[in-house]
Amino acid sequence: MTTLTDTHADEQQLDLGARWSEGFARLGPAFFTALPPQPLPAPYLVGLNEGLARALGLDPALLASADGVRALAASQPVAGTRTMATVYSGHQFGVWAGQLGDGRALLLGELDTPAGPQELQFKGSGRTPYSRMGDGRAVLRSSIREYLGSEAMQGLGIPTTRGLSVVGSDAPVRREEVETAAVVVRTAPSFIRFGHFEHFASRDQLGELRQLADYVIERFYPQCLSTDRFGGNPYAALLEQVSERTAALVAQWQAVGFCHGVMNTDNMSILGLTIDYGPFQFLDAFDPGHICNHSDEAGRYAYNRQPNVAYWNVFCLGQALYPLIDSEETTLAALESYKQVFPRELEARMRAKLGLADAHEADRGLIEGVLQLLAKDRVDYTIFWRRLSQHVAGGPVDPVRDLFLDRQGFDAWLSDYHRRLPAEREPAGLAMLGANPKYVLRNHLGELAIRRAREKDFGGVRDLLQVLHAPFDDHPAHEAMAGFPPDWASNIEISCSS
Known part of the structure; x- marks a missing residue:
């Protein structure tokens, strides 16, 4: 194992008690530019994924300390690491964009963990040679969304990068309007892209x-x-x-x-x-x-x-x-x-999702049929699948049927579906409850957590993280998170600015 050379040997460093290895850095300077981050002024902890920290072999208490928060904000060097921005190019919206690169991200290094090597990366840590016209910063809004979004995917069992922490600051950042800055620390075995x-x-x-x-x-x-x-x-x-x-x-x-x-x-x-x-x-x-x-x-x-x-x-x-x-x-x-x-x-x-353990030729028709009905009546996607699961597990059909305006069309589809289900439906329904989540990170849920965080209330971020880590389970204290979105949710606009 090669230990990285510290780029801040003359600064006070935080020892996380971790072993860092060379990883991507061994490819050489053609692949990255080594440079220090730009410190985030007066950082405060917004969210810490304690379960992930422990899985990485890191001490959550140390990360939550004043020195730990500064380290997570890229404001205090971490012993044994060398921060770098990697260079890449790519097609954006189908058009060749030429050289891009980590314009606001810095690879902290590769951590030796019980689950194998994991890269840690700052996002929002300041300008790099690849920032082009950008300021290299991320805003609190987008950082919370990434932190929660990646963990929502993890809870659903979908391959993803992960979010270790979000640290905020009152430093102003201009996007469509003036917002505040943040740094998210994310992890993956590798951040190499096409x-x-x-x-x-x-x-x-x-x-x-x-x-x-x-x-x-x-x-x-x-x-x-x-x-x-x-x-x-x-x-x-x-x-x-x-x-x-x-x-x-x-x-x-x-x-x-x-x-x-x-x-x-x-x-x-x-x-x-x-x-x-x-x-x-x-x-x-x-x-x-x-x-x-x-x-x-x-x-x-x-x-x-x-x-x-x-x-x-x-x-x-x-x-x-x-x-x-x-x-x-x-x-x-x-x-x-x-x-x-x-x-x-x-x-x-x-x-x-339909609780069908084996494949039949007619299954494609069932799948396409229900998706057409869902699209025709603009039925809530997550709630439909969860209610259907509950029905097959032994619950009434009316909560499912009530989602549709085209009752006749749904009844015809349901009749075909019932014939396809096994005679013992309850096991199929229980399997469906493990395939169709009760909770997903809807836009309005993220927006409500962001609004609270802007007022220095991070309880919404913590509650969402807890629910999203177990999205197939019931969470009686957070039942409202599984409900229909409010009318104003359709007016939320999300764009590439962050």
Whole structure:
């Protein structure tokens, strides 16, 4: 293990009692710029994910101390670390944007944890060489949304980066209006994106492209080294693996009603994780064409377009890896797995939501039929699936039926569905209660927590975190969080500004 060289040896450092290893830094200076963060003035703790801290081998009490909060705010150096901004490029809203990079994020380092190596990253820690015209800061609003959003996905069992903490400050930050600054600390085995590969491919830096691919394969896809597919080409095997992980991830998004909002190639994880929680949303009323990002005027990232956009993104990754694969036919063959995995995974997820343990040919018709009914009457997506689960588990049907204006259409569908269910319905219903969450991070729930946090009341953040970590369970004290959104929720606008 190589220990990182401290970049702040002359400053007072906080020892977290952790072991840091080189990780991404071993790739060398072509891949990042090492620089210190810009301290967040007068930081205060907004949220600390104590369970995640313990899983990382960190002491929550130390992190919550005055020195710990300063460290989480990027205002006090952490012993054994070297902060750096990584460089990447990418396509944004379908257009090549050229060089991008960590414009407001700094990689703190790679932590040795009981669950394996995990990178820690500051977001909102100031300008970097890749900030372009930005100020390098994040605001409290977006930091709380990312912290809660990533943990909501974790609770749902969907691959994701995670949120360790949010630290706020009264320092002003100008967006559409003046807001206050914050830093979120997030974790993942790696924050490498499709855009990292696109960067070096676009510049014909094939040595660095190969070095990056070899690093990813060695660390995260070692099975690609011994593959017998594609004539033993490890880079084609890597592309196939990433395509399949991405397909499975997006199938999970679609099944739970999650809209990412900004699926640029630089926001796509090489590990198939949900990453970069900007203008995301969980559906309220089911609208296949819903656009959650107010900045997405053309609707490129609408809910029903996410599967095709994800394929477009892995195709861009294939173009970046093509110089290493060195065969158009092999590259296209490696991408083909996306088209096979996505529909299979989505159908399996939807069957689980319906409590169907095995596959029948008629299942696709049942799935498409109920989604058409939901869309026609704009039925609340989460509440429908939860009530249907309760009905199959032995509850009355009226709470489900009452969600629909087209009662006749729903009754006809329900009759077909009842015939498909096993004779013993209760076990299927119990399985459905474990597949259809009672709680998701609706926009209005996040907004209410943010409003309280702006008044220095962080109870809403804590309560939401608790509920979202166990979204399939009943939380009697927070029953209102499982209810219908208020009318004003439809007026919440979320955009790329943060």
